[in-house]
Amino acid sequence: MGNNRVQYDYQGARVLVTGGTSGIGAGIAAAYRAAGATVTVTGTRNSAADYDHDLSGYRYLTLDVEDPAQVDAVASAQGELDILVNNAGIALPSLGLDEWDPDTFDRAVTIHLTSGFRLARRCRDALARSTLHGGASIVGIGSMSSYFGIGIVPGYGAGKTGLLGLIRSMAVEWGRLGIRSNAVAVGLCASRMTAATVANPEWSAPTLARTPLGRLGQPDDVAGAVLFLTSAQASWITGQTLPIDGGYTVSG
Secondary structure, X not given: OOOOOOOOOOXXXXXXXXXXXXXXXXXXXXXXXXXXXXXXXXXXXXXXXXXXXXXXXXXXXXXXXXXXXXXXXXXXXOOOOOEEEEOOOOOXXXXXXXXXXXXXXXXXXXXXXXXXXXXXXXXXXXXXXXXXXXXEEEEEEEEHHHOOOOOOOHHHHHHHHHHXXXXXXXXXXXXXHOEEEEEEEEOOEOXXXXXXXXXXXXXHHHHHHHOOOOOOEOHHHHHHHHHHHOOHHHOXXXXXXXXXXXXXXXXX
């Protein structure tokens, strides 16, 4: 049986992946780097040296997405940019916080929606100058909570739901600039953020039981779809959301 793995060529492309130091973001960043792109990743620590794993192959920028000044600074550092992946995020209950508290709810929406819009808007002009074959791209990382309610994360869910509307609006408004905007909606995927959920069979077992493909997602599953959406093969796709969930959303 042959190897049908797609090999993309992103030689010369400039890519920014927020939250690219771990989990899904790290998988996406690594895939772009392997395809030849120059990749900038952001994280919350002061420097790349503060991480246990090697980030020397990336340009590293510190970013707290709740700080508008830091968002603006990261955008200003992108003199040339072809692809923006708005990936940074966290389910605040994993930090012991209650998203039903209005202040925590506001934080969740800022992290998962408002900050991504701010960064995209600040990067718009750099993206508009892109000469990438197939056009510049913005990709947002949605989730199953983009489609239905998950009681413990009302703020996260509101942000991820709003993201789909934002993607559509950016596609309509910025298409004339040659910027495509799409999203992926990720099911239960193994990552640092979901480690507690995956380890708790009360949460993970029902999800796996409803998932036709019968397994958790991996960062590579998401990375492959993201690289497709930003490639020339997807040059007539914009304003769309692609579920990456092993069939969870179509299963009863």
